[in-house]
Structures are given as structure tokens and as C-alpha cells.
């Protein structure tokens with residue numbers, strides 16, 4: 001596995017230079033583009049990694065999975081009264097569908113859906129940002145995880161589009177808390193800084209029927225785990241979820257920080273990171289690395 005990870009990184013490294021680091025959040029534009037890391041975490045607790053697997057990066061939309069898990073843990077099936085679990089076929093920050101569908105977002109992994117989930121969690125937790133930080137520390141087994149407040153602040157200053165979505169949903173009665181308070185939480189979740197190894201460990205419960213492979217803690221039921229994985233498989237890569245299913249064949253979740261996490265149910269989690277993105281906002285080298293990995297090992301849920 002170790003040799004395989006190294007050789008895959010060597011193969012995809014030439015793609016660096018062909019994508020574009022996210023710059024609509026100015027603090028992300030400063031991240032050096034030539035970084036590449038991968039980590040695999042097995043249900044038996046073995047970890048393999050290569051490249052910049054220990055380097056911290058901005059998890060961005062990968063945090064939408066953590067928010068969804070918090071919401072399901074508390075609200076169960078009732079959360080689906082507020083949003084759907086259908087793919088959107090639209091970019092992650094698109095607004096057109098939201099008005100047509102009367103403020104009910106298609107799924108929790110586009111921004112509008114994540115904002116509704118954050119609104120649900122905002123009503124539940126006294127200090128939502130700390131609850132999220134502690135949850136992610138528990139999931140990853142790393143008590144050092146922090147939010148990068150420069151990134152959160154930078155996004156807040158350029159957050160007009162997310163604010164517009166939240167206000168549109170409020171106009172339809174599908175947003176209960178103060179918009180700015182929820183946006184503040186959402187930007188802080190997106191600005192969590194984690195490494196490939198942290199993320200592979202944090203997602204291990206999704207490969208292990210809801211039980212964290214390193215702590216033994218039951219995070220979700222087996223049925224809820226299957227449900228979260230199914231939403232990742234159909235909506236985890238925005239309007240490129242179909243392409244990801246076709247090329248990689250695993251439930252996955254990406255973020256504009258350049259990370260992608262994928263789940264091999266019953267076996268492993270894998271996280272790859274490279275900051276340059278393709279036109280859909282997914283890591284260019286990361287997609288290719290996961291495609292090669294799933295092909296070489298024969299991992300696929302399809």
C-alpha cells in the first residue's frame with residue numbers, strides 16, 4: 001500500500017499547474033499550489049500516507065459532512081422536512097434552483113443545504129463553533145485541531161452569495177436563526193484546519209458501520225451511516241458527483257481547499273489533498289489520484 005500511494009502521487013504530480021487554487025476566498029489564494037498528500041486509514045487501525053499527508057489545510061465543504069452528522073444525531077429523519085437528499089446537478093453555490101424550489105435546498109452538500117443544516121445545529125448548541133471543534137477533535141482523535149480565523153474572516157468579508165441564499169431561504173420560512181450568526185458558524189466550520197491523516201481518521205466511522213475505528217465510539221447507527229454514504233455518493237462532489245462515481249466509484253466529499261475524502265465501506269477511508277481545483281471546484285490531482293487508487297485496488301461500491 002505504501003509503495004502504491006507513493007507511485008500514484010508521482011503519477012499525478014505533473015497535473016499540478018493545470019488547475020487553479022480557489023481565490024474567491026482571498027485567504028485561500030495564498031496556499032502554495034504545489035502540495036500533494038494522501039492518507040489511507042483502515043478499519044483495523046492501520047494508516048498509510050505519502051506526500052504532504054501531515055500538512056494542515058482548510059477543510060471547506062468537507063465540514064458539511066460533520067454538520068450533517070451532528071444534525072442527524074440529534075434530529076434524525078425530521079431534518080428532511082427542511083431539505084432533500086437529491087443531487088442538484090448545479091454548482092455548489094448556485095441559487096437558481098433554490099428560488100424555483102421555494103427555499104428548500106436539494107441536499108446538505110450544496111451551500112444552501114449546508115446552511116439549513118447549520119441553522120438546525122445553531123438552534124441546538126449553546127456555542128455551535130465549540131461543539132463542532134470538539135466533535136471533530138473526537139472524530140479524528142486529534143485534540144489540536146483548530147479553526148483558521150484568518151480564513152473564516154476572509155470568507156465572511158466575501159460571503160455575499162452565502163448570505164443571499166440564507167436570506168432567500170428565510171423569506172420562504174426555511175431559516176430560523178439570525179442569518180449572520182449562522183453564517184459566522186458556517187464560515188468557522190469551513191475554516192477548520194486538518195491534515196489528510198486527520199480527515200481519514202475522522203471519517204473512519206463511515207467505513208465501519210458508524211463506529212469510529214480508532215476510538216470504538218458509535219457515531220451513527222449502521223443505517224444512518226449507509227444514508228450519509230449514499231448522499232456523499234450522489235451529491236458529495238457538487239455537479240461533478242456523476243463524474244466522480246464514474247471515475248472513482250466511491251462515496252466522497254470534496255472542498256475548495258483541495259481536499260477530497262472517500263469511503264470504502266467495510267474497509268478504508270482515504271483522504272487526498274492538492275489545492276489546485278478543476279472548473280467544478282474539485283481538486284484536479286486529487287480526483288486523478290483517487291481514480292488510480294480505486295482502479296489499482298479494485299475498490300468501488302458499484
Ligand SMILES: NC(=O)CC[C@H](N)C(=O)O
Nearest residue numbers: 060061092111190255256
Ligand atoms: N465547495 C466548497 O468547499 C465551498 C465552501 C466555501 N466555504 C463556500 O461557502 O463557498
